[in-house]
Amino acid sequence: MIATKAQPAKVPYPGIRITTNGNQLVAYHTEARITDGGIFYPITPSTEMGEMYQQAYAEGQLNVFGRSTLAVECEGEHAAQGGAIAYSVTGRRVVNFTSGQGIVYGVEQYYHAPGKLSTMVLEVAARALTKHALNVHCGHDDIYGCLDTGWIMLFAKDAQQAADQALILRKVTEKALTPGINIQDGFLTSHLERTFRKHESDLLREYLGAPDDIVECPTDAQRTLFGPTRRRVPKVIDLQNPALIGPVQNQEHYMNGVAARRNNFV
Template sequence: METAGSEAAGAYPITPSTQMGEGWAMAVAQGATNVNGRRLLFFEPEGEHAAAGVTAGMSMTGLRSTNFSSGQGIAYMHESLYAAAGKRLTYVLNVAARAMTKHALNVHAGHDDYHAVDDTGFFQLFAKDVQAAADLNLIAHRIAELSLNPGIVAQDGFLTSHVIETMLMPERELVKEYLGDPSDMIESPTPAQRLVFGETRRR
């Protein structure tokens, strides 16, 4: 769903979220465009901390942005997430949730990474299956842009992130109608936003 609705991604590969970023990178290499006809952008920096900074920067320029990470990668970018929430950025972090490595390497499903960022200010959604992961991804972008708050969409690492299930992908026109264009002018949805931006603001 990200390649349909979003414009830009910053990510660093870490199991089990690696395939998410690889899927995005493949779409970029193939010259894919999103539902608004814009070519996708991708930047892979030297680590997850930098990836969070890259994604924040993309979001600050007005791009509908995303990131993909898991486990220790979430821990590494942790401090950057506070700044993203504090700056009222609107990107979505996709998490293939896994246990944190403790006395031995563990890349299997767990919610340690998901709960490690409870205090950052990101809103958090958790998908129970592949269909929910796709649907919640679109919902998260809409929530983020209306509330001016970044969000997390998580799914169980491997148990959901690597499973083959039947799902219904929303049509591109439906995605476009639901999310709108990031450059649209919209009515400010809350009194606080009207105070800051006036009656309308950029999505």
């Protein structure tokens, strides 16, 4: 008998080969296809991500769930981050794009998002911060500036990993109810042109699910808040039945809230 070599199993979603760069692969070919909205302000080297998201919006593209998207260019990075957080807690799947000084300018807003159970994702093309001179090229000191703000942070070695991580991070943020930052190196990755693979639409729908899907709560803390099930992206603020979040608290209540978040959502 002649032994035959077993054929490898067929990969159901091998990806679609395209020539592009990191900014375009993440923004146009990934985030614009899975989110309800992008709220951002342009800054080098992530400017192109916002531009590509706006291009998808201008072309009238629907996301893979057949829904129209929202693209908002704010007056600055602080406003963009605040807007993205606010939109996300109304039950929307949201992305922001930024780099460098844009991160540290908006860092006050970064503490809000985990405390309000935001599931948003921040896409970053990492950039050096201005010290003795301005530098728009790669550095990680911008990212380290928000290291202790309570966000999940993933670093990508290349554009393909950045696009793959965009999906993985989105899945994690929506399960853990903790926002995430997806990081690629500015210029070295964000502007490098070569052949990558964009994800099939069926893969995006199958892997992520829609923001308004009803899912089981995975932890005791979430079951206490929402009951046995919840929206995949919760409406922390229901615009049809609005209530205040983010009140002023004195020490005893504030301390309990910080401790509860640390034990149950980090």
